[in-house]
Amino acid sequence: MALTPDQIAEAQALRATPRPTLRAVSEGMEARLYTPHPVLDHGFIRVIDYMGDDAAIVQAARVSYGAGTKKVSDDAGLIRYLMRHWHSTPFEMCEVKFHIKLPVFVARQWIRHRTANVNEYSARYSILDREFYIPEPGQLAAQSTVNNQGRGAVLEGAEAARVLEVLKRDAATAYDHYEEMLSQAQPDGTPQQGLARELARMNLPMNIYTQWYWKCDLHNLFHFLRLRADAHAQYEIRIYAEEMARMVADWVPLAFAAFEDYRMGGVNLSAKAVAVLKRRLNGEVVGQEDSGMSKGEWREFVEVWG
Ligand SMILES: Cc1cc2nc3c(=O)[nH]c(=O)nc-3n(C[C@H](O)[C@H](O)[C@H](O)COP(=O)(O)OP(=O)(O)OC[C@H]3O[C@@H](n4cnc5c(N)ncnc54)[C@H](O)[C@@H]3O)c2cc1C
Numbered sequence: 001m002a003l004t005p006d007q008i009a010e011a012q013a014l015r016a017t018p019r020p021t022l023r024a025v026s027e028g029m030e031a032r033l034y035t036p037h038p039v040l041d042h043g044f045i046r047v048i049d050y051m052g053d054d055a056a057i058v059q060a061a062r063v064s065y066g067a068g069t070k071k072v073s074d075d076a077g078l079i080r081y082l083m084r085h086w087h088s089t090p091f092e093m094c095e096v097k098f099h100i101k102l103p104v105f106v107a108r109q110w111i112r113h114r115t116a117n118v119n120e121y122s123a124r125y126s127i128l129d130r131e132f133y134i135p136e137p138g139q140l141a142a143q144s145t146v147n148n149q150g151r152g153a154v155l156e157g158a159e160a161a162r163v164l165e166v167l168k169r170d171a172a173t174a175y176d177h178y179e180e181m182l183s184q185a186q187p188d189g190t191p192q193q194g195l196a197r198e199l200a201r202m203n204l205p206m207n208i209y210t211q212w213y214w215k216c217d218l219h220n221l222f223h224f225l226r227l228r229a230d231a232h233a234q235y236e237i238r239i240y241a242e243e244m245a246r247m248v249a250d251w252v253p254l255a256f257a258a259f260e261d262y263r264m265g266g267v268n269l270s271a272k273a274v275a276v277l278k279r280r281l282n283g284e285v286v287g288q289e290d291s292g293m294s295k296g297e298w299r300e301f302v303e304v305w306g
Contacts, residue, residue, distance in 0.1 A: 003036050003044055011035055011046065026053040028250030029096075036099075039240050042131040042209050043101045047247055052094030052218070054079065054254040060090040076254045083258035091219035094252060098214045098244070103133040105206035106236050110228075115220035120212040124198035127182065132171035133207040134164065139235055149232075167207070174204050218255065221248065226263050267304050270297070277305065 011034040029050050036044035058075045061082055082090055102110065111118065121128075140160050141151035155163060180187065181195040216224065225248070227233060228241035249256040269277070272292045279286050288298035 003038070007036065024051075024053045024056055026050065026251045028253065029053075029247070032247055032250060037243050039243055040103065040133055040236065041136075042133065043103070043240070045098055045100045045240055045243050045247075047096060047251075048099050048213065049097040050095065050251060052252075054252045056093050057082070057090045057218075057252070057255055060093040061087070076257075079254045080258045080261070083255070083262045088219045091222065091255065092217040094218035094255075095215060096218070096221065096248075096251065099211070100214055100240065101209055101211045102240060103207050103236065104204075104210050106133075106234075106240070107210050107212070108206070109234065109237050110214075110240075113216075113220070113224050115223070116214050116216040118212050118214050121210055123201045123210075124196075127197060128178075128201060128204065128208055128210075130175045131209045132167075132175075132205065133209065133236070134167055134171075135236075137164070140164065151235075171205055171207060175208075178204055218248075218252065222259050222263060225259070229264070272297070273301055276301070 014034045029047060032047050033050075034046060034048065036046040038044050054075060058078055061078055081087075107120075137160055138154060140155045140163055142153050142155060144150040144152040146152075154160075178200050181200040182197065184192060184194040186192050221244070225241055225245050228237050229245050230238070233241065245256075248259075270293075276286050276291045276293070288295060291298060291301075293301060
């Protein structure tokens with residue numbers, strides 16, 4: 001179960017007791033506060049708290065620009081200007097805190113983003129639930145033949161069934177052993193001490209779920225989304241990032257639109273790529289050999305520019 005009845009009741013109770021505030025409020029984020037959104041088979045993500053809105057970005061930027069903002073006095077224009085020119089500190093004035101339940105192997109990728117503040121569920125203190133990520137059949141794919149860091153065709157028939165069976169059986173066996181080691185009684189009822197939780201957890205597979213609170217400022221959250229809501233990111237982290245992106249779009253619509261335009265939808269060009277584009281615009285036919293680019297660079301260039 002992605003959400004326990006307690007978690008659902010807690011979110012409902014928090015939403016049922018609004019309080020007046022003098023702080024900046026984002027209507028889009030208020031509508032989302034506390035409510036968990038299911039992700040994968042047992043995971044979820046929800047917003048626990050946030051600080052700032054589009055206006056907070058503009059307000060911070062105006063400290064540095066002062067009266068000079070007249071030219072870009074329109075909020076959307078100023079936010080687009082900041083994004084376009086990598087003037088990032090105003091975006092750091094906004095913060096958001098998420099509660100996320102995710103498989104451990106996803107958490108390992110996620111924790112590489114060092115600019116967040118994290119507090120994780122303690123498996124030294126508590127007993128982990130019997131919850132393992134088992135991919136949907138459509139996500140059970142073979143190793144990609146063109147991308148060493150990716151998947152290719154979906155597994156079919158007996159192979160797919162066998163893989164699913166192995167994943168489920170191994171998870172169940174590992175969890176049975178976890179419980180056995182923790183238990184203060186042997187299977188036949190004979191008393192035993194029971195192994196410490198901090199040790200018993202070590203044979204659990206990476207598809208078991210963990211939970212954490214993850215707090216990040218908007219600048220670094222955009223960096224996270226740029227990398228993890230991208231097609232090159234693994235599906236299992238990408239769908240969390242995509243859900244977060246929808247939340248951010250509701251929270252700071254102007255900043256998110258600028259991010260989508262310049263970062264997600266935009267393209268970085270090397271000096272060599274700019275030179276090739278200029279030559280092409282002048283009618284020259286340019287190939288990889290006389291572009292000064294490597295084969296890899298050229299492939300990526302052609303993917304965008306044809
Ligand atoms: C598709 C994909 C594949 C990947 N494959 C691998 C892989 O095979 N192996 C692997 O190990 N990782 C891999 N990673 C992880 C990747 O290398 C980064 O560690 C991860 O994306 C976090 O990025 P970051 O360091 O920029 O983010 P953050 O840690 O959030 O940092 C943001 C920025 O702050 C600065 N910063 C933060 N901390 C420091 C610091 N201590 N020193 C200097 N600057 C700092 C940097 O400018 C950094 O870009 C992969 C990531 C992606 C998206």
